[in-house]
Amino acid sequence: MEADTGWRPLRHPVHPAEITTPPFRRLAVAHVLSVAGDALVTVALAGSLFFDISPDAARGRVALSLVLTILPFGVVAPFLGPAIDRLAGGRRLMVVTAALGRALAALYAAAVLDGLLLFPTAFALLVLSKTHAVAKSSLVPTVVDSPDGLVGANARLTLAGAVIGSLAAAPGVLVMQVFGAEWVMRLAAVVFAAGGIAALRIVQVHPDDPAARSVASEELRHAGVRLAATAMGILRASVGFLTFLLAFALRRGGQPAWLFGLVIAASVAGGLLGSLIAPALRRRVVEEHLLAGSLGLVLVVMLVAARTGGRPAPVMAAGVVGLAAGSGKLAFDSLVQRDAPAAAQGRSFARFEAAFQLSWVFGALIPVAITVPSRAGYVLLAVAAAVGAALYLAGLATHHRRRTAGAAPRRVA
DSSP, X not given: OOOOOSSOOOOSOOOGGGGOOHHHHHHHHHHHHHHHHHHHHHXXXXXXXXXXXXXXXXXXXXXXXXXXXXXXXXXXXXXXHHHHHHSTXXXXXXXXXXXXXXXXXXXXXXXXXXXXXXXXXXXXXXXXXXXXXHHHHHHGGGSOSOGGXXXXXXXXXXXXXXXXXXXHHHHHHHHHHHHOXXXXXXXXXXXXXXXXXXXXXXXXXXXXXXGGGGGHHHHTTOHHHHHHHHHHHHXXXXXXXXXHHHHHHHHHXXXXXXXXXXXXXXXXXXXXXXXXXXXXXXXXXXXXXXXXXXXXXHHHHHHHHHHHOTTHHHHHHHHHXXXXXXXXXXXXXXHHHHHSOGGGHHHHHHHHHHHHHHHHHHHHHHHHHSOOOHHHHHHHHHHHHHHHHHHHHHHHHHXXXXXXXXXXXXXXX
């Protein structure tokens, strides 16, 4: 069947009930259990040898730590992403495998918390966590009835994960204080196992279509998705750049600890606010405009931050970049779920997530490698957002003209 691959008119607004069907609720349960388990693992690692080796303030150590964050995606993108697509029911299978695999890894980690074997075990936990994220994203369109409900569905999963992850940390800290970090890992294993069992109950409304796989590789080059990936990469690079720009700038300025905390809180709150407002905006504009608007918001607020300066500027910048990246990511995920061939969404999300992580690291390495004054950093972010928005809108306009002229690619849904 022919897909709508360019700008498209909105259909009727999607009622929230359309994205709370039993299949979606089952995916949501499996997802929040996965996030809760990850939160418990983080608490356990914080009380173990893993964080005893502290990265000092030396820029070289920080840069190495940033580069190491790319490694899990080196496993997920070339190997696990295609596996999700090749197997019948591979999306659900990967969610189940990621959960049960982390349950076993957490049990093993509990036995080696004081030894060097903890490090490869923690790496395995991180790889499986990224595998879950990729498989979950590719599974969403198979449990939602209407494509117009994708932004809302992604937002609900993001918000539920953030809330449950935060709540799970509290009992994790209590267990660690009373029984030790190894028992937090064992608790995480139980939660992961429950998540795997919950994932087994997921029923796809739109099952995988093996017949569509012959056109998958060509369709992944779809112009609209590629343009959106570039725009989203700029947003992710902006997050990495701003994070370390502010970290070093606030430290150089001898700012109080509460300002650090306020900046972090603003970033988290901005991301959550983006998840709240993106579904409402989606009922008025298409995903492409939501993504372009996120870049425009960064442009405007960075110019304001560069002009005002002072303590309010980093808080405002962190909050708005968090909001833009959060809403932009929901729009991008929904766009891929809408337009990318269903038979190749596993490798599609794996490839994009790897590219976005690389973008984040590239942006972060700039203020790590060289000293950038905060106001100059805000201007650089504004320029990057302006260029990104201009290129994205120009590319969309060209793509729309070609589609209107009958040159748009066709895909098998």
